[in-house]
Amino acid sequence: MDAVLFALPASHPCAAVERALTLKGVAYRRIELIPGPHRIVQKAVFGATTVPAVRLSDGTKVVGSRPIMRALDERVPEPRLVPDSAGAARAEEWGDQVLQSLVGDMQQRFVGLVRERRPNLSEEMKAEMIDGRVFSANQALAGGLVDDIGYLDATIDRARQRAGVSEASVIRYRRSDEYADSLYDRAKVGGAQVNMVNFNIEPLPRTPSFLYLWAP
Numbered sequence: 001m002d003a004v005l006f007a008l009p010a011s012h013p014c015a016a017v018e019r020a021l022t023l024k025g026v027a028y029r030r031i032e033l034i035p036g037p038h039r040i041v042q043k044a045v046f047g048a049t050t051v052p053a054v055r056l057s058d059g060t061k062v063v064g065s066r067p068i069m070r071a072l073d074e075r076v077p078e079p080r081l082v083p084d085s086a087g088a089a090r091a092e093e094w095g096d097q098v099l100q101s102l103v104g105d106m107q108q109r110f111v112g113l114v115r116e117r118r119p120n121l122s123e124e125m126k127a128e129m130i131d132g133r134v135f136s137a138n139q140a141l142a143g144g145l146v147d148d149i150g151y152l153d154a155t156i157d158r159a160r161q162r163a164g165v166s167e168a169s170v171i172r173y174r175r176s177d178e179y180a181d182s183l184y185d186r187a188k189v190g191g192a193q194v195n196m197v198n199f200n201i202e203p204l205p206r207t208p209s210f211l212y213l214w215a216p
Contacts, residue, residue, distance in 0.1 A: 001075055002027040006042065006053045008035055013065040014052040020069050021054075024076040028054075036133050066092070120144040 003021060005028050007014035021028045033041055039049040046053045046063050053063040054071075062071045069081040082088065111130050115121065121129075125143030129135075140146045150158075160168050 002029075002057045004028065004055045005030045006033060006038075006045070006051055006055075007031070008033055008038060008051050011051060017052040017054065017065050017068050020072055020081050023079055023081070024072050026072065026076065036128070114145070118144055 003026055005014070005018060005021065007018070007030055009032060018028075018030065033051065038051065042049050042051065042053060042063075045055070046061050048063045050063060052065055052068060053061065054068050055061050056071070056075075060071065062068045066082070073081050107130065114129060115126065121144040122142070125145055128143075129145065135143070135145065137146070137149045141149055148154075156168075156170055160166065
């Protein structure tokens with residue numbers, strides 16, 4: 001059996017399915033889609049707009065990481081990807097009910113705030129911004145998502161203009177245990193660390209955040 005994987009770059013679900021294919025020993029070809037236009041391709045091929053999606057050698061088309069892993073388990077039983085237990089089923093049900101509702105609430109709040117505070121959004125941008133895609137600066141400007149494109153110096157000049165002053169100092173606050181970098185220097189400074197594998201794990205943020213945590 002072989003497969004064709006339709007995926008987006010930097011997608012956690014796509015990476016999970018790719019790893020699953022490797023664990024099962026399934027030969028596959030990855031088609032890298034372009035964020036945004038990928039919806040057109042997915043709709044035409046799979047009848048859905050999301051990734052990951054696979055087309056198996058027997059012609060079966062499957063969309064979504066969990067359905068894909070179940071389909072792989074049916075065809076290649078070992079190693080098993082999805083535990084066949086009541087506990088696993090309850091965990092999935094909890095994820096659908098709790099986590100998905102949380103993500104949905106966050107999305108609705110984001111969309112509501114953007115539409116409220118960006119009244120000049122184009123109709124196209126209103127439709128496109130809700131699916132989590134990434135926009136280039138030019139796309140965001142054309143769609144009314146931002147007012148202008150500029151660099152830090154222009155931002156400081158704009159702040160002076162709005163304050164009605166010709167001279168001003170830029171002050172950046174920091175915590176006592178943080179490196180005293182400047183606005184122009186974002187390099188990380190810290191002691192040497194020894195990793196058994198080559199993973200660089202950034203410290204967790206100090207403010208509330210929605211995170212994916214992976215413990216290898």
